[in-house]
Amino acid sequence: MSFIPNTDADRAQMLAAIGVDSVSDLFRDVPKEHLFPRLVLPSAVSEQEILAELDSLSRQNADPGRTPCFLGAGAYRHFIPSVVDFVLSRSEFYTAYTPYQPEISQGTLQAIFEYQSLIARLTGMEVSNASHYDGATATAEAVIMSLNVSQHQRKRVLLSAGVHPHYRAVVRTYTQGMGLDIHDDKDTEATIERLAVLCDSQTACVVVQCPDFFGRMVPPSTITALAQKVHACGALLVVAVNPVSLGLLVPPGELGADVVVGEGQALGNALSFGGPYLGFFAFRRDQIRRSSGRIAGETVDRAGTRGYVFTLSTREQHIRREKATSNICTNQSLNALAAAVYLVSLGPRGLQRVAELCWHKAHYAAERIAKLPGYTVDTAEFFHEFVIRCPRPAETINRRLFDQQGIIGGFDLGQEFPGKEHEMLLCCTEMNSRGEIDKLVEALEEAGNA
Amino acid sequence: MEYRFDEKARYAKTHEWVRVDGGEVVMGISDYAQNKLSDVVFVELPVTGTQLKGGTACMVIESVKAAEEVFAPVSGEVTGRNGKLEKTPELLNTDPFGEGWLVKLKLTDPKELDALMDAAAYRAYVATL
Numbered sequence: 001m002s003f004i005p006n007t008d009a010d011r012a013q014m015l016a017a018i019g020v021d022s023v024s025d026l027f028r029d030v031p032k033e034h035l036f037p038r039l040v041l042p043s044a045v046s047e048q049e050i051l052a053e054l055d056s057l058s059r060q061n062a063d064p065g066r067t068p069c070f071l072g073a074g075a076y077r078h079f080i081p082s083v084v085d086f087v088l089s090r091s092e093f094y095t096a097y098t099p100y101q102p103e104i105s106q107g108t109l110q111a112i113f114e115y116q117s118l119i120a121r122l123t124g125m126e127v128s129n130a131s132h133y134d135g136a137t138a139t140a141e142a143v144i145m146s147l148n149v150s151q152h153q154r155k156r157v158l159l160s161a162g163v164h165p166h167y168r169a170v171v172r173t174y175t176q177g178m179g180l181d182i183h184d185d186k187d188t189e190a191t192i193e194r195l196a197v198l199c200d201s202q203t204a205c206v207v208v209q210c211p212d213f214f215g216r217m218v219p220p221s222t223i224t225a226l227a228q229k230v231h232a233c234g235a236l237l238v239v240a241v242n243p244v245s246l247g248l249l250v251p252p253g254e255l256g257a258d259v260v261v262g263e264g265q266a267l268g269n270a271l272s273f274g275g276p277y278l279g280f281f282a283f284r285r286d287q288i289r290r291s292s293g294r295i296a297g298e299t300v301d302r303a304g305t306r307g308y309v310f311t312l313s314t315r316e317q318h319i320r321r322e323k324a325t326s327n328i329c330t331n332q333s334l335n336a337l338a339a340a341v342y343l344v345s346l347g348p349r350g351l352q353r354v355a356e357l358c359w360h361k362a363h364y365a366a367e368r369i370a371k372l373p374g375y376t377v378d379t380a381e382f383f384h385e386f387v388i389r390c391p392r393p394a395e396t397i398n399r400r401l402f403d404q405q406g407i408i409g410g411f412d413l414g415q416e417f418p419g420k421e422h423e424m425l426l427c428c429t430e431m432n433s434r435g436e437i438d439k440l441v442e443a444l445e446e447a448g449n450a
Numbered sequence: 451m452e453y454r455f456d457e458k459a460r461y462a463k464t465h466e467w468v469r470v471d472g473g474e475v476v477m478g479i480s481d482y483a484q485n486k487l488s489d490v491v492f493v494e495l496p497v498t499g500t501q502l503k504g505g506t507a508c509m510v511i512e513s514v515k516a517a518e519e520v521f522a523p524v525s526g527e528v529t530g531r532n533g534k535l536e537k538t539p540e541l542l543n544t545d546p547f548g549e550g551w552l553v554k555l556k557l558t559d560p561k562e563l564d565a566l567m568d569a570a571a572y573r574a575y576v577a578t579l
Contacts, residue, residue, distance in 0.1 A: 151497050289492045289512070314492070314512040323510055323517070 062408060064271060068436040070365075072385050072427025073213070073411035074135065074164050075274065076266040078244065078354065079430060084268045084341045093337055102310040109308035112296040112333065115340040122246050122343070123260040124253025125282035129293035130331035135263025138279025139167040139207065139240055140174035141292040141326055142259040145283070146205030146236040147178070148290040148325050154204035154235070158195050159185040162212030163240060165416045171207075188214070188417060192222050196229040205259075206230050209240040210252070214378070214425060215385030220250045227256025236287075243267050243280065243339075245383045247348075247355030259283045268342025269335050278335035289315060292326030357430035358384035361437060365428050368441045374448045385427040387413065391448040394424040400447040407436075407443055453576060454481040456547040460563055461572035462523035467547070468555070468563065478551040479511070479520060479542065482576050487513040490542040495531040495553060502526055502555065504562055509552070511542070520552070524562040530554035 006014075011023070020026060027035060045053075064077050088094060092107055102109060112130045119128035132138040143157055157180055159168055168185050175182070184190060184198055192208060199206055206226065210218040223239065230237040238259045239252035244266045252260045265277040283291055289312070297311035317324035346354065362384040370377040374391030388410070390397050398409035414421030428437065459467035465483035469476050484490065492512040502508045502522035509520045531553050534541060542550040557563070567575060 151494070153497055289494075314517040320510070320517045323519075 062402070062406075064408065067406060067408055068432065068439065069408040070410050070426045070428065070432065070440060071408050072429075073425055074166065074263055075271055075277070076242075076244070076427065077271055077429055077431050078266055078268075080268050080270065080338075080342065081345045083345050084338050087341045088334060088338055093334060096333075103307070106308055108333065109296045109310065111337050111340065112294075112331070113298055113308050114344075115336040116296060118340055118343045119264075119280045119282050122243060122251065123241070123257075123280070123282040124251030125257075125260050126253075126285040127288055127291070127295070128280065128282040129291060129295050130333070131264065131336040132279035132281055132293055132328060133332060134265075134275065134277040134279045135164065135240065135261065136167040136170035136279070137174070137328070138261040138263075138281045139163065139238070140171045141279075141281060141328070142236075142238040142261050142283075143171050143175060143205060143207065144326060145259060145287070145290055145292055146238065147175075147180075149236060149287055150204045150234075154202050155180050156200070156203045157182045158198055158203055158206040159183070160192070160195055160206075160208040160212070161185045161188045161190055162214065162216065163207055163209040164213045167209075167240065192218055192226050196226050199230055199233045199235060201233055203230075203233055203235040205236040205238050207238040207240065210249075211242060211245055211383040211385065214380075214387050215382040215427075216378070216380040217249070217383055219381075220255050223252065223255040223257070231256070242383065244351070244355055244358065247351035247353070248359060249355075249383070253282070258287065264335065264339045267339035269338050276332060276335055278332035278339060280336075280339075288312060290325055291315065292328065294329060294331050354430055355383075358428060361430070361432050361434075362386060362426075362428040364434070365426065365432075365437045365440065368437070369426075369444060372441065372445050372448065375444065384429060385425055388424050388426055390422050390424055390444075393421045395421070397424065397444065397447045400450060401440070401443050404446070405439065405443040407440055409440075451485070453485065453573075454547065455569045455573050457569045459547065460523070460566035460568060461575075462521065462566055463575065464521040464523075466521060466523045468523050468566065469547075470563070475526065475555045475557055476551050477523065477553055477555055478546055480572070480576075481546050482579075484543050484546045484550070487511060487516065487518060487542075489514045490539045493535045493539050493542065493552070495535065496528050498528050498531060500528045501558075502528065523566055524555070525558040526555035527558075528553050529556050 069077055096105060096108055116128040116130065120126060132141055159171060159182055163185065172182060184195060195206055210223065227237045236258040237256060238261065239257040241252060241260060241262045243262055243264060260282045262280055263277060264280045269277060281293060294310055295312050297309050299307055299309055301307045313319055315325045316329040317327060318329055366377045366386050369375050369388055376389045378387040394412040394414060398412060401407040401409040410424040410426035413423040413425055456467060456469065459469040461467050461480060465480045467478055467480055490511055490513050494510050496509050502525060504522055504525040506522060507519040508522040511518050511520055532551050534549065
């Protein structure tokens with residue numbers, strides 16, 4: 001059986017329509033020597049030999065599983081219980097693609113429903129969707145949802161400079177051509193109070209991150225006051241959060257947030273060179289028709305037995321086409337499942353314990369670094385990440401930490417913020433032992449003097 | 451199938467109606483339209499002040515089986531919206547000519563009404579479908 005759907009007659013007709021004689025004519029512009037180049041490949045080797053070679057290549061990487069790592073900035077190294085991979089690697093979950101005939105895949109739908117329930121509870125919101133690609137796309141979808149809520153009458157988006165720079169870039173990419181006025185995300189010292197002042201009747205939403213990109217916490221009362229001002233203007237408050245921090249902090253849903261988004265990688269997903277990750281997206285029930293993404297719902301079949309469905313699909317682009325609430329009607333199911341299994345295996349107390357460990361270790365590190373000559377530590381309240389100012393450029397310090405001590409240092413803020421070349425964002429999680437932190441402090445002292 | 455018709459309304463081929471009630475011009479969808487849509491679950495009404503252009507899509511109605519565009523039968527400015535539909539969109543099914551009205555309009559050109567069908571013509575048109 002042929003899997004090429006076009007017949008010879010079809011192809012002849014198409015070629016005639018575009019005025020060429022044969023398919024090879026379409027490649028006329030490719031120089032002959034590049035059309036079918038001779039591939040100079042080494043001779044074949046055995047499976048055993050190739051595995052040995054790949055293993056030696058992979059050993060050239062600084063694997064954060066074996067290397068002390070203090071890098072965070074949006075992706076975090078946490079302990080992943082074995083049960084997460086065990087559930088993920090079940091073929092029923094691992095091999096299934098997005099369900100186009102969803103109700104036939106009850107297990108997949110139930111997994112999504114459980115994930116949504118956990119995210120709603122964690123963020124203090126009423127509804128969660130089935131997830132987006134990552135924290136950045138979830139943030140962009142929240143902005144688009146706020147435009148939908150205003151029926152595209154409002155064009156202003158206030159984006160705090162404390163929101164992850166990549167999230168802000170993706171918000172701009174997603175909304176280009178919509179004629180939006182996105183502003184106030186340049187001044188990293190601007191306060192939440194200032195955002196509140198800028199919010200007006202043309203503002204569709206205000207987006208803040210807590211803890212922010214620089215690790216700084218925002219007091220709950222500040223968020224509540226911002227929410228009141230934003231709501232008085234008829235706008236939405238979008239809050240991006242680190243889900244692990246919610247083991248300790250008041251969820252934004254209790255502080256008046258309308259949409260809570262964030263990067264879900266920290267929940268049971270490996271760093272994996274930056275992806276695939278998942279973006280969680282939770283919101284209030286009254287805006288459900290304007291929300292993005294897929295939503296699994298629980299219902300009963302005609303015999304009264306519990307079952308799961310994809311619900312509210314009329315918002316989505318396979319039905320609503322160009323008027324859909326979002327251009328995405330897929331989700332990161334396997335990553336969301338990892339997050340769900342992680343949260344369930346830890347439980348509320350376990351997540352709180354992880355958050356406490358992160359907090360204590362980061363504060364221990366900050367306290368010691370603050371005493372080092374030439375170094376200063378940002379005095380803002382923080383969760384598990386904090387900014388230090390180094391006596392030499394962060395890039396130089398990081399290079400020395402890695403080459404001399406085999407330590408992966410912090411995020412060099414100069415990469416994203418010109419003028420901050422001497423500043424580094426350091427992160428500690430439960431994975432950093434006290435011995436590792438002490439070694440980092442010594443290495444920083446040495447690198448500062450060298 | 452027996453459909454309800456409002457004798458005082460004028461109709462578009464796309465199954466919307468307009469009715470001049472004293473000084474007010476009200477617009478909605480016909481009983482035939484609500485029947486074809488089945489249970490309505492959401493109506494996104496245009497905001498007050500929007501200028502509607504006759505014959506072009508002006509809002510979307512979502513039912514349990516589809517999302518359909520509603521076309522403005524005539525041109526005009528939206529002067530009122532049926533807020534009840536936000537919480538009870540099913541009014542569109544139960545009372546399409548009464549409590550299920552969509553928006554009130556200030557007509558750009560009242561002559562546009564003449565181009566629409568009266569109830570008798572629309573009844574005959576629906577019978578052919």
